[in-house]
Amino acid sequence: MTRSLSLGYSPCPNDTFIFDALVHRRIPLCDLVFHERLEDVETLNALAMRAVLDLTKVSYHAFGHLRQNYALLRSGGALGRGCGPLVVAARPLDMEQLRHQKIAIPGAMTTANLLLQLYGEGFERVVPIPFDRIMTAVAGGEFAAGVIIHESRFTYRQHGLHQVLDLGQWWEATTGQPIPLGGILVKRSLGSRLIAEIDASLRRSIEFAFAHPEASRPYIKAHAQELSDAVIDSHIGLYVNKFSLDLGDEGLAAVAALLTRAEQRGLIPPCDLPLIETPVTAP
Structure with missing residues (x-):
């Protein structure tokens, strides 16, 4: 059958x-x-x-x-290892500067967002948008930063973006896993x-x-x-x-x-x- x-x-x-x-x-x-x-x-x-x-x-x-x-x-x-989501911005920043800024995420239930919320005290001003729109939206000034996934980690520099934090690297350094x-x-x-x-x-x-x-x-x-x-x-x-x-x-x-x-x-x-x-x- x-x-x-x-x-x-x-x-x-x-x-x-x-x-x-x-x-x-x-x-x-x-x-x-x-x-x-x-x-x-x-x-x-x-x-x-x-x-x-x-x-x-x-x-x-x-x-x-x-x-x-x-x-x-x-x-x-x-x-x-070495494959986690990246926080990127249109200009060099650190995570503390993003504390009260709007951040684009690829979905509320993504692991990318979970890692972002586990970092420090978390970030409240997150806005879910389709993952393939994040780089353009950040480059255009719609968001202070964005969390990118998939092949975007290989192409974000082509959009003039800067890495703020590699959330996967942070996880590995914190947990060893x-x-x-x-x-x-x-x-x-x-x-x-x-x-x-x-x-x-x-x-x-x-x-x-x-x-x-x-x-x-x-x-x-x-x-x-x-x-x-x-x-x-x-x-x-x-x-x-x-x-x-x-x-x-x-x-x-x-x-x-x-x-x-x-x-x-x-x-x-x-x-x-x-x-x-x-x-x-x-x-």
Whole structure:
């Protein structure tokens, strides 16, 4: 019997690279069929809040609000070092100068915003706008600063912007751990057996992508904001790594640390359910 599952992820190169083999059936999937929906991360967060999708990429900030209905998969996420969101401005500033200024963020439930709120006492004057508008809005003087994500970290200088703070670097220096950006969630109601099968399929998709990098390139280019091969390769190289194959103990510890800090600051509700419901080795 074929099992049809709804799947959400972003059009960014790291996600299209990861999911290409899965949705185009380049790997054995038994009787699983995935119907993809590509949306920006904040739209995916909102869909997950309404439990619309069986399987979806979300920000780890959003996961903090979703743990009752969704569990985390070991594969497919974005977590690492040197890959965090950046605070940028049209002129050289420091974070204290931004304390009472308007800051553009790529969404209220993004990990970018969570990190911003965990820095110092947090920042109240944040305004969510689409991530691909932030650099232009900051360069045009609409905001004192903006928090940028995805491939924007490679192109912000072309907009005449200055880095104020690398929030990922700050997190690493503060905690010694890699920064959890986005994870792949699955509905707990699907049950641990099916969840394990999904997790194993996703890992195979990533392994295929690494082994056959050119196979996914047309799909990546069809959805990328930046079409330059150099930018696409830099993006994938930064956000797809060993933690994308398997979070492992180090990755899970980093996720737990982020959510614990957020709980302690009252930024997400507490939850006593386990982060994952899949075994280390899926069947």
